[in-house]
Amino acid sequence: NAGVTQTPKFQVLKTGQSMTLQCAQDMNHEYMSWYRQDPGMGLRLIHYSVGAGITDQGEVPNGYNVSRSTTEDFPLRLLSAAPSQTSVYFCASSYGAGLDTQYFGPGTRLTVL
Amino acid sequence: KQEVTQIPAALSVPEGENLVLNCSFTDSAIYNLQWFRQDPGKGLTSLLLIQSSQREQTSGRLNASLDKSSGRSTLYIAASQPGDSATYLCAVNFISGGGADGLTFGKGTHLIIQP
Numbered sequence: 001n002a003g004v005t006q007t008p009k010f011q012v013l014k015t016g017q018s019m020t021l022q023c024a025q026d027m028n029h030e031y032m033s034w035y036r037q038d039p040g041m042g043l044r045l046i047h048y049s050v051g052a053g054i055t056d057q058g059e060v061p062n063g064y065n066v067s068r069s070t071t072e073d074f075p076l077r078l079l080s081a082a083p084s085q086t087s088v089y090f091c092a093s094s095y096g097a098g099l100d101t102q103y104f105g106p107g108t109r110l111t112v113l
Numbered sequence: 114k115q116e117v118t119q120i121p122a123a124l125s126v127p128e129g130e131n132l133v134l135n136c137s138f139t140d141s142a143i144y145n146l147q148w149f150r151q152d153p154g155k156g157l158t159s160l161l162l163i164q165s166s167q168r169e170q171t172s173g174r175l176n177a178s179l180d181k182s183s184g185r186s187t188l189y190i191a192a193s194q195p196g197d198s199a200t201y202l203c204a205v206n207f208i209s210g211g212g213a214d215g216l217t218f219g220k221g222t223h224l225i226i227q228p
Binding site for chain 2: 045100107
């Protein structure tokens with residue numbers, strides 16, 4: 001199993017550009033989530049999904065959209081990038097509604113100029 | 114708002130020592146607590162998951178304990194090695210979030226094991 005994969009590893013955007021961060025898992029996990037990690041702030045939840053077709057907001061959802069059309073994929077879209085979205089983004093997955101061990105991807109390091 | 118606090122923020126010890134990392138949380142109503150390891154520039158690796166009904170979990174040289182009533186968890190690392198150098202994160206799944214509302218993370222303990 002590849003586990004949780006994320007692409008790209010690094011990305012530089014200009015303010016106002018849009019992009020999609022990709023996340024995929026091959027463990028047949030129902031629960032998937034996105035976090036951002038900022039220095040001094042720890043990891044914070046952006047959006048999560050308890051299954052295909054179901055998504056919900058986390059602690060810091062503004063400026064981000066998600067969709068879950070398949071069990072395997074959970075892309076994160078930045079609609080109009082802002083410098084405040086410069087961060088490292090992690091995707092995670094687990095069985096059940098997040099009540100089991102959560103497995104994290106390697107992260108995407110995003111810089112918005 | 115629930116919070117998770119980790120003390121100390123940084124720790125440097127000689128190789129071979131046993132050490133304890135601390136985690137405290139503000140609400141005892143939790144589903145579980147998970148300890149992670151993060152190497153520089155890398156993702157998070159799950160070390161141990163303790164369900165709310167459990168008191169401790171062990172994996173190799175690692176032992177994590179949970180005292181829900183006092184809102185504390187400790188991660189004990191025995192016979193530390195330079196390869197244990199990393200940032201250790203504590204994360205709690207609070208019941209008030211419905212379980213699906215993700216993990217609340219501490220800011221981590223940056224551990225350096227001196228050869």
